[in-house]
Amino acid sequence: MKLSKRSTQILRYTLGAVFLYFGLRQIINPDMWTGFVPNFLTGATITANNWVIMNGILEITLSIFLILGLYTRFASLILSLHLLLIALPMIEDPSGVRDFGLTVATFIVFLNSPDRTCLDWKFRKK
């Protein structure tokens, strides 16, 4: 198979691995990420720490979906919107620009149809 036909698959796996890595880091050490939680979200009921853990769960789950190709378009759309919300407030920062690039790359996965290696392809309607 030509490499160009694998491009979508490579992009999907790579982005899935990136989100999985950051999701795991948030679970293992949430303290490091609490600075990114907006002040209006933190309160007595849900602390910044818990927001980070919930965000980590979301990112890990959707990254697994992305890697397996399960609900690929849904997972990539949610992840790209999620990353856009993170990137936009710090767009003047180098890491904000990087995150915006990742947002667009994730959105490209949404724009593409699930490839043949996706579980979505196996479960497709006949």
Place this chain on the structure above:
Amino acid sequence: MKYISYNKKVYKIKTSQYKMNKRLLLATLIIVLVIGVVILIRVGPTESGKSIESQTEGSIKMVSASELSQHNSKEDCWVVFEGKVYDLTDFIPRHPGGEDKIIPQCGSPTKFEQAFLGQHGRSKVDFFMKVGVLIGDLDVVGSY
């Protein structure tokens, strides 16, 4: 077509619908698995809120420039931001940009703030306040 029995009745469902349910089942299984693993990881003593608790405990003291200059290593790093002295020792190994970006500023009354604002602007100030352990105010008068 698939046939399933429920409550002594037999129902006919389309194959596509059946496969869709299998996909949903797999997705649910993954979600449950992830949440289960996270709960297992998080069970036990955590370091949650350590930095914030440390900031509120104890009284705020005045730190002279000479005292500040003694905390100038990776193992003992104090920095100054907006007139306040913070201990960044625990955060240094976790700095996403690398340890080398912080260590040269340890123990200096001015270097850290310049480097921090130059690199991040004000976008990471809240984050810094949470990871840095507040030691006290920089004693500007007593320093000279």
